[in-house]
Amino acid sequence: xxxxxxxxxxxxxxxxxxxxxxxxxxxxxxxxxxxxxxxxxxxxxxxxxxxxxxxxxxxxxxxxxxxxxxxxxxxxxxxxxxxxxxxxxxxxxxxxxxxxxxxxxxxxxxxxxxxxxxxxxxxxxxxxxxxxxxxxxxxxxxxxxxxxxxxxxxxxxxxxxxxxxxxxxxxxxxxxxxxxxxxxxxxxxxxxxxxxxxxxxxxxxxxxxxxxxxxxxxxxxxxxxxxxxxxxxxxxxxxxxxxxx
Ligand code: PXP
Numbered sequence: 209x210x211x212x213x214x215x216x217x218x219x220x221x222x223x224x225x226x227x228x229x230x231x232x233x234x235x236x237x238x239x240x241x242x243x244x245x246x247x248x249x250x251x252x253x254x255x256x257x258x259x260x261x262x263x264x265x266x267x268x269x270x271x272x273x274x275x276x277x278x279x280x281x282x283x284x285x286x287x288x289x290x291x292x293x294x295x296x297x298x299x300x301x302x303x304x305x306x307x308x309x310x311x312x313x314x315x316x317x318x319x320x321x322x323x324x325x326x327x328x329x330x331x332x333x334x335x336x337x338x339x340x341x342x343x344x345x346x347x348x349x350x351x352x353x354x355x356x357x358x359x360x361x362x363x364x365x366x367x368x369x370x371x372x373x374x375x376x377x378x379x380x381x382x383x384x385x386x387x388x389x390x391x392x393x394x395x396x397x398x399x400x401x402x403x404x405x406x407x408x409x410x411x412x413x414x415x416x417x418x419x420x421x422x423x424x425x426x427x428x429x430x431x432x433x434x435x436x437x438x439x440x441x442x443x444x445x446x447x448x449x450x451x452x453x
Contacts, residue, residue: 216251220425222263242276248441254423256283269297301340317346317366320354328358347388356395364400371404389418414451
């Protein structure tokens with residue numbers, strides 16, 4: 209039997225920043241959200257510094273790292289600008305994501321296979337600075353193999369399609385994620401997952417023993433409107449742990 213690793217919850221606080229930015233002030237406070245997340249059982253904070261700075265901004269990074277005791281997983285595109293920011297701020301991990309300026313959210317995983325050279329060079333510089341490197345990919349064998357070749361420590365499997373589907377199509381997506389998680393782990397990669405997860409979709413993903421971390425944002429911040437951020441995080445973590453047990 210495979211060993212059952214505990215599962216961590218990374219809370220993505222991008223949309224706390226989106227609400228803050230809507231009025232240009234400091235409310236709701238990102239640091240307060242990160243501290244609350246820690247109290248409610250989050251194991252890490254995730255935030256995406258986008259080229260257009262639509263949610264977190266440059267000075268949020270150092271402040272988050274100073275005030276929050278949780279490890280920061282900084283999502284970013286593989287650009288020169290972002291590399292310089294990561295090397296300067298040194299978050300615990302960088303998750304490289306594809307980024308298109310006009311998209312509403314990250315659409316699909318990174319094409320590691322077609323960008324091996326660039327990503328290898330990028331990953332090496334991050335790793336030399338002591339930063340863990342994660343690649344956000346679709347659950348595909350060839351992308352996992354490419355991720356290992358470029359020297360990633362972690363693959364984060366995109367759960368967006370699984371969350372959008374229902375019935376048989378959803379079961380098919382779940383199997384793809386499960387197979388990918390087994391394969392990634394067999395190649396020595398740490399396996400994370402995320403995107404679009406809700407109270408209804410989290411359990412089947414958390415049940416996969418090879419997945420050791422889930423990154424969840426939009427649903428938690430949305431649900432905070434109804435039940436408060438801390439209670440939403442507590443409920444999510446409880447569902448994850450129950451699925452794992
Ligand atoms: N993981 C990655 C790599 C992402 O880009 C995002 C969205 O920023 C998430 C997880 C969280 O997705 P959601 O906000 O839909 O929970």
